[in-house]
Amino acid sequence: MKRIILSLALVGTLCLQVKAQKGLAVGSKAPVFTGTDQNGKEVSLKNALKTHRAVVLFFYRGQWCPYCNKHIKELQDSLQLLTAKDAYVIGVTPETKENIDKTIKKTSAGFSIVQDQDDSIMKAYGVNFMMDEATFTKYKGYGINLETNNGNNRHTLPVPATYIIDKSGKIKYIHFDPDYKKRASVKLLLSQL
Structure with missing residues (x-):
């Protein structure tokens, strides 16, 4: 019971922190980016859209997040369905290469995961937020x-x-919810591709 109360308090704190974040709007031009994935391959939005009909770009918190791992596993389990619609999947995270490797081990992810070393991709997409010191200390606990x-x-x-x-570089669909437990389902993503 104590753990449930702590989890609810943590969710509430994080939701308040990210309330100001809005992300981008459907129909707006997606910010271009380039990064290096877990295999040392350069991944760029521009190049992915040259060779694919769409890009599914998602942001996750880290290998320590069970909701992130569940979502990544669901994407991996349905990767053939997504690629059958000519979509290229890219994950973006602030975690280090070593921790990206842990994510891959936990989820068997076979798509590109890019470390956002300077937070520039998160900032460009309006998804970044700074954890306050009290929450940082709670997480450490x-x-x-x-x-x-x-x-x-x-x-x-x-x-x-x-x-x-989409292929033109415009944002066709967005799932943006400050509640880190809520993610876009693969079924919904497939319906939007």
Whole structure:
């Protein structure tokens, strides 16, 4: 019971923190970005859209987040369905390469995951937020050290948002919810592709 109350308090605190974040709007031009994925491959939105009909771009918090791992596993389990619609899947996270590897081990993710080392991709998509010191300390008490996980002391996390970007580079669909437990279902993503 104590754990449930702590979890609810943590959700409430994080929801208040990200309330100001809005993300981008459907129909707006998706910010271009380039990053390096877990295999050392350069991944760019521009190049992905040259060779695919759409990009499913999602942001996740880290390997320590069970909701992120569940969502990534669902994307991986349905990857053939997504690629059958000519979609290229890209995950973006602030966590280090070492922790991305842990995510992949937990989820068997076979798509590109890019470390957002300077938070520039999260900022461009309007999903970044700074964790306040009290919440950072609470997380540390749960054994989650963002400084170690992300390799910096910025305490930045993304709202776990998902964007579908069409061939023209416009945002066709957005799932943006400050409640980190809520994610876009694969069924919904498939219906939007």
